[in-house]
Amino acid sequence: MKALKLIILLTLLNLSAFADNGYRLWLKYDPIGQTKVVDDYRKEISSIYSPKSSETINIAINELKTGLKGLIQKEIPHDQAINAGSIVLLKEEDLSTYKVSADVPDHQDGYIIKNILINKKPVILISSKSDVGILYGVFNFLKTLQLELPIQNLSITEEPKIENRILNHWDNLDRTVERGYAGFSLWNWQTLPGHIEQRYIDYARANASIGINGTVLTNVNANSTILTPEWIQKVKALADAFRPYGIKVYLTARFSSPMELGKLPTADPLDPQVIDWWQKKAAEIYKEIPDFGGFLVKANSEGQPGPQDYGRNHADGANMLAKAVAPFNGIVMWRAFVYSNEVPDDRAKQAYNEFTPLDGKFDKNVLVQVKNGAIDFQPREPFHPLFGAMPKTPLMAELQLTQEYLGMSTNLAYLATLFEEVFKADTYAKGKGSTVGKIIDGSLENHSLSAIAGVANIGNDINWTGHPFAQSNWYAYGRLAWDHELTSEKIASEWIGMTFSTDKASADSIEKMMMGSREAIVNYMTPLGLHHLMGWNHHYGPGPWIKNKPRADWTSVYYHQADGKGIGFDRTATGSNAVAQYFPEVARQFANLDTCPEEYLLWFHHLPWDYKLKSGNTLWNEIVKHYYLGAEQVKGMQETWNALEGKVDPEWHNSVKQLLAIQYDEAVWWRNSCVLYFQSFSKLPIPENLPKPAHDLDYYENLEFKYVPGI
């Protein structure tokens, strides 16, 4: 049986003259290998029926035809009548015409997929209140086939928990991408608006297939040029291309645009001319793009202009923009990732301190966009204390898909485990069960406006994401934005089935590798609550020795606080007391050495090198153990992957194999650098049984890297 499966698989792999370059993402639609499954599907699916037509419905029909042709190698016609085996696409408003009663979700994006009888004919109904909901249903139906699941007793009901499921592209107008490691920007501004690349369409398809319904095209470090008439035309062309896929376009607004473009002497948000300029600019944009989503703003942070330049606060700035887009149902997403020119006692505290006093002062079409942790997208951070602390304000979570701090494009890091950890974290804002997920989706405080942002890992590499496995993070983000209660395992299993193989043994071993991947990185980069030890500026490789930079909080020594006595950032009452920003139950847990989870230990505590951990190890030995374990875990991933040769596409296998070899080298580099560096404080030995670092600390400290992408 196993041998048979292998033969079928090998035949399949061999069918096409060319290997898979990854462009098709999880929408491959390669022929299903299991004859029995194909036979069943061919019997059960005869045609496509849709009484109405629209751009979106036509896309849904074409996707079905393309998908079915690929998967079951049969042309399924779009028929004028309902047959036995029809896939029937119906808006809810039309159900009664066909004497169908079905519980279609209230949410516009929701849908059902159900085997029912129409005129005594067995059909597969996909129904929604909206065209886009039907498109979502079609993608889900195709996924069911891709995963080779039975389709005789379908009864799927889906609706999103979060309203606006948005990608943030940190893409500059010259097509460089800040913190981008997958080539350059997808947006070929030079040939827009005249040329709509097929890639734009496939980008929209991929997003629609996982429910993403918004995209911020431009970098949060914003450029006002995007708001000039010529560039609005380019944005309009993209918006027109994305619209039928249910995707709204957003832009970042540079706060000083009224000065740069409007030649005003100020960008003060309370200045009538400034207010007027933004209102006219918004009207100009909405004239071209009636469903323009709104603005994302990074203000008074890392040198960006903002309302504080004029003695105003974030609410003043956000509300001014919110009023400009409100007449058109636009929203403003105002980032809480701020830090002022003065270095605070603890950067982790700053966003909370600046924003909590403003709770209740934002207009109702403003969301505050909060990174998952208080520092900056580290391999692991405790959840951001702002979550739960602004009950009157809808808060978005900003997650980072691009691997700025997780090994860029050469490290395999499945991030759903990180995201899941964030969503499930309990803030205790309204007692036990007040998870970050419930704050983001608005349910905890009954906000009707909800949104989530993922900083895209997408570039113009053929496979979109650089590392082939990084596709899984785009996929996982979309799935979690739709339903943050999904588990990482479930999402991985879907993605693997669609991307690699439905062979259980192969899929299981890939899943295991993915599930452990992020923890391996935590271990060899920043174990036990250590954070921000990365190389200066480009964040490539280890840099625990980074010091003497323009700001203390731009150094590593600021974060690890290692000295002869010990290591860690004391954020308890004896230190910065950042822990007090959490609700009491959480604050107590983190502040107390007995209850603080060891993965956050050095985030909250400065401890002596000989501090004893639960394992019985001293802190020094435990740190060393984690660093060595991380590298070993990568070796384990290599072994898993090597065993999959011949069972997955050869081009993917070869590419990932090479990348894992790089990752192993980088893990060892991290391990050696950090262990040697911290040893210079602890003066304690590396246990005898562990391999000695190949070079001395001096060597690692003096490595230099030029032209690292993403800055």
Add this chain to the structure above:
Amino acid sequence: MKALKLIILLTLLNLSAFADNGYRLWLKYDPIGQTKVVDDYRKEISSIYSPKSSETINIAINELKTGLKGLIQKEIPHDQAINAGSIVLLKEEDLSTYKVSADVPDHQDGYIIKNILINKKPVILISSKSDVGILYGVFNFLKTLQLELPIQNLSITEEPKIENRILNHWDNLDRTVERGYAGFSLWNWQTLPGHIEQRYIDYARANASIGINGTVLTNVNANSTILTPEWIQKVKALADAFRPYGIKVYLTARFSSPMELGKLPTADPLDPQVIDWWQKKAAEIYKEIPDFGGFLVKANSEGQPGPQDYGRNHADGANMLAKAVAPFNGIVMWRAFVYSNEVPDDRAKQAYNEFTPLDGKFDKNVLVQVKNGAIDFQPREPFHPLFGAMPKTPLMAELQLTQEYLGMSTNLAYLATLFEEVFKADTYAKGKGSTVGKIIDGSLENHSLSAIAGVANIGNDINWTGHPFAQSNWYAYGRLAWDHELTSEKIASEWIGMTFSTDKASADSIEKMMMGSREAIVNYMTPLGLHHLMGWNHHYGPGPWIKNKPRADWTSVYYHQADGKGIGFDRTATGSNAVAQYFPEVARQFANLDTCPEEYLLWFHHLPWDYKLKSGNTLWNEIVKHYYLGAEQVKGMQETWNALEGKVDPEWHNSVKQLLAIQYDEAVWWRNSCVLYFQSFSKLPIPENLPKPAHDLDYYENLEFKYVPGI
């Protein structure tokens, strides 16, 4: 019959679930549509036989298997014995073993493809002195099938006319590409040397398929970082990947590297320390890359450092580097595109003036690399007067594939016609028939060292070249580098057959469109010998009004010299006398108004607006006529293309259709800008029957473009 063909074609186009994104270039290997042809091929080809194995031979065998599987949908095995219908790959040295006598070309890269009998079995022999020659033969054989030609009476003998057929990549280490319009650099330096992207392999395949055997990886505006040990490892990884495809790697050498990397106080080419530094650097490179090709150098030009900084000349600089690489059989390609800090009376004269005195003074492994014309890759230029003027020095031609001055990635410009014009131009250096082609291939002066350079139009766009039709220029360059006597028509016809369609009517209309495409651009940009009227710095769009820049020869007014009386650059004896740099026969032809070809008229002559041309038109009316004609020609291309809908791949059709619409707008923009601008001098009317420009000159002069790629 026609209807039948169409049905077959449509079925074929429909077979794959996805449209063609252009990644496969001319090596598509899609199933052949004509049943009869496929049947014949299936009968005539049974297996592949190769007695020897090497990396290159294995690549040849795999290419055959892949190609045949795609084209005739049959697995052709690599067999241990010769069968009837074997494709037999034999090195010349092995022919006698099989009792075969055949005239294999002397040239290592040459090959034969021949139907012969071995042991009375009819086979197809592909034979060469080298493995790479066999690979070239395999690609040629596959082309024969792609073009659906008969294979019963093959008798092909091929060898290259030029030794080193090289692409120049103006790629920077941050992956921007100077004058690149197809995305960003292919070389993902960050993940090298560990990760060999499939794209590198496919790049090498594509080059090998057209005989390109060298690649300069880095920009002529060079960066010394590429010569550091870490980066040499990255270069080595690419060299290792390219080697089996017969491709040597070259680098650009920044002349000041001994100062920047070696911390020497000087880069004087006669300084012993400098000489020593380069010799050690060369040895270091050759240790890693034993077949490293050598250096390309841009020195003392546009701000680049060079030997003149130390009072030395180009030969001093080139020979110093040549001596460093000579022990390893490396070469130095020294660019003649120079201009000093002092603006000369006529930039067209400068290279000739600087280089002819040095003829005979270069080491024997030095080539001087000369742009096809004396200014800079204009839509049309007379050939460079250096060709023929340095008989003791092997001269390379440098052609530009990337469309810096020909509409970037939005204009369809088939450049083989331009290249053909260059190769066929007669310098009269040794009497009639002393064509540029014969100078480049070394035959005129019996140089054994010969080379040619094409500035690549390749980037990381999925389709490699931005504009789908720009693939044809990569293809044509390779074909002409191999044999500069090929006609543009022949090359176009091959490329179309491999890329689009073997349907004669469709192919003919595509060929016609391609063949006229460059002339259309000449007409709407720079007709009648006008040149360098493009937008400032980025060269996008018209800029005939460009003046008052840091150098006179960086302005348009310098080149067109328009005034109230007339227009054109007087390069005759009454002007700069650049014409005197040509051999007398040519000089007389260009200097004399009766014999000067009208396409070069204003290149050599300043003429009054009412000057009468052969057509009977005044100069003014003729200029206007050309500008309007150019735009109309683009409209004609649009009509041709529209008629091809359904006959070519839908994704290509859609993309090119949009691009032609952009091109038409740009052609009209050029036309209106230039006609209005020149009218401000001529004060003459635009003929009544022609449409009036939509805007006034002021409008066009004030258009601004930001983030134009390529600078």
